[in-house]
Amino acid sequence: MALELLLAVDGRDAYANLLLPRLIAQHHLAGRDAALATELSYGTLRGRGSYDAVLGICCDRDLSTLDPAVREVLRLGTHQLLATRIQPHAAVATSVNLIKEHAGQRPAGFVNAILRRVATRDMAGWLEIAAPAWDADPLGHFAVRFSHPRWIAEAFAAALGESSGAGLGPADLTETAAVLAADNDRPAVQLCAMPGLADQQELVAAGCEPARWSPFGAYLRDGDPAAVRAVAEGRAGVQDEASQLAAVALTRVPVDGPDGSWLDVCAGPGGKARLLAGLAARAGARLTAAEIREHRARLVAAAVQPAGSCRVVVADGTRPPWRPAAFDRVIADVPCSGLGALRRRPEARWRRTAADIAAIGGLQRGLLRTALDAARPGGVIAYVTCSPHLAETRDVLSDVLSERDDVAVLDAPAVLAEVPRLRCEDSGQYAQFWPHRHGTDAIFLALFRRR
Ligand SMILES: C[S@@+](CC[C@H](N)C(=O)[O-])C[C@H]1O[C@@H](n2cnc3c(N)ncnc32)[C@H](O)[C@@H]1O
Incomplete structure (x- = not known):
């Protein structure tokens, strides 16, 4: 087999x-x-x-x-x-x-x-002769030892702030080594209860452990998620804890004035939309979930259906059918390389190339622009990737923000203050989860307010 x-x-x-x-x-x-x-x-x-x-x-x-x-x-x-x-x-x-x-x-x-x-x-014994010497070429050594393409090891080192300066030694790359090693571990299945229809206690009673930070999360160490009743009934779903927290963070930032209209620009297959739909129902708000691919929009519709406070639209987020400045809260969880979830997809590291990252950059910038335009003045926007690659995070943000003067950057790590060591190395207002630090996927989160 x-x-x-x-x-x-x-x-x-x-x-x-x-x-x-x-x-x-x-x-x-x-x-x-x-x-x-x-x-x-x-x-x-x-x-x-x-x-x-x-x-x-x-x-x-x-x-x-x-x-x-x-x-x-x-x-x-x-x-x-x-x-x-x-x-x-x-x-x-x-x-x-x-x-x-x-x-x-x-x-x-x-x-x-x-x-x-x-x-x-x-x-x-084989690493001694099959990998570059670790004092002469530590990144090359780690790439072979932890079985990653070198360009990915380099991207992680850059995002961790461990790649600058000449004559880097292994001691300068301890976190890079830790994240590469963590990618080879089997992650626990993480579940998320849909607010209003299930809660963490129900998941714990079904044999899960409570999640460390997400109030809706639980870890399933063994067994089939579908055997958990709340999951089978669509009142909970499988979702990485950092993904849950990115959605929670969007809802935590206070807004002045109305707060009844929320938008998810790229919702498929509906993990964050499920959580947001539950939170929206509780807050008396309504979520619009957009997705360009029809079959993925159907998955979103199935995921949010139990909450009953969500409208799903098949739409290209770069040519939005909605009016600008119409929403109080907007999330753009953009398509990305997925380098933050290599633990879950064992072959993904060999499929991706550095060229994929460049190719997707235009779409990421376009979707972020839409998300910023969709928020009303005073509204809040979240930009999320499941990748720590600086070209998909910091570079996208600096390019788009340099075009406009109507956006203030919010302190995302402060919004998730219960989670330690979230602050990005060189752009302290942005949050970066890491598998070796947090036991989650390497989710990136930035929060903004429209002026
Ligand atoms: C990273 S996934 C979103 C994951 C989702 N937020 C969740 O938590 O389950 C990105 C999604 O964006 C969709 N997408 C790609 N291009 C798009 C576009 N131009 N407009 C809207 N959605 C798009 C993809 O089909 C994909 O489903």
Whole structure:
């Protein structure tokens, strides 16, 4: 099953988190078998950067020229040898059998020989020769050790304020190393109760732990979220705690005058809209949730339906159908690279490129402009990304703010004062969550008031 998943991710651009449950059901796996299949496929996808560096030394052919099944069996075998307690002889023997089933006898000897070479050292031993020396090139070393593309390691270091100055050593990059390591951990499922229809106590009574900061949040350590009654009934949903807090922050800033009209400019699939719709119902306000893609707008409609105080519109947020200055509170949770949620999507780090970030920048700026224009004077605006990349956060904001004199930046970390260490390194008014600091996705939040 793990090989089938790896081949689908590599060859058909499948999403591992969507395909995995289907394959587990198709193969009738349960309990420990399902857990092992998940660990083998997710672990191999996450660790690909480290394993390919090792295989590059053990194999005299370029990995990209190998038959895909051979390449994936080698990665899967390397993961078992270097990162699990599976006995080396079992890891090699099952890999050889697997390639025989998939590609016949011919590549079996090759796989056997390469994996026997891999088995001659442990991971720490391989890192000494497969990764750049850590005092000479600490970022290059961390990229291989924690299995991330180098450009992502560089982007995290820049956002953490750890990349400036010549002659950086490993001691200057401790947080960068911590966030790269955190991306390889399995995150707990985080749930959010819909205000008015469920609460944290109900989720705790169903076996969850209360969330650290979100008053609506709870952590589900084990088991299927759909087995939690409030989730099954649409009165709660799966949502990262930092995403919950970004929506909560928008509603916490006081506004003078009317406060009955709220807007979510990019609402699909409806996580923040669900929470905002519940909060709007409680506050006597009405949420308008916009989404450009029809099928995602349907997901938003299903998510907010229980609150009953929401209008969902299919609309291009860069050409809005609503009147300007019509809303008291506006959130733009813009499409982004998703570099803040690499823990949840094991293959995502290999799919994204630095060029994707540049390509999406125009849309991010356009949607922020719409959000600012949509707020009435005195109204509040939130700009949110699920990425800490400075090109998607600080640079978008500085470009758009430099065009206008009708926007005041608010102190977002002060609005979420209960959460420690949120202040962005170089732009202190903005908030940045981090997996290694907060146990959440790396969500970025900026708050503004329209003058
Ligand atoms: C980061 S997601 C929003 C996540 C959502 N706020 C939540 O909490 O579930 C960005 C959404 O913006 C939508 N989108 C992309 N371009 C858009 C546009 N021009 N106008 C409105 N929505 C757009 C995408 O389809 C996607 O669903």
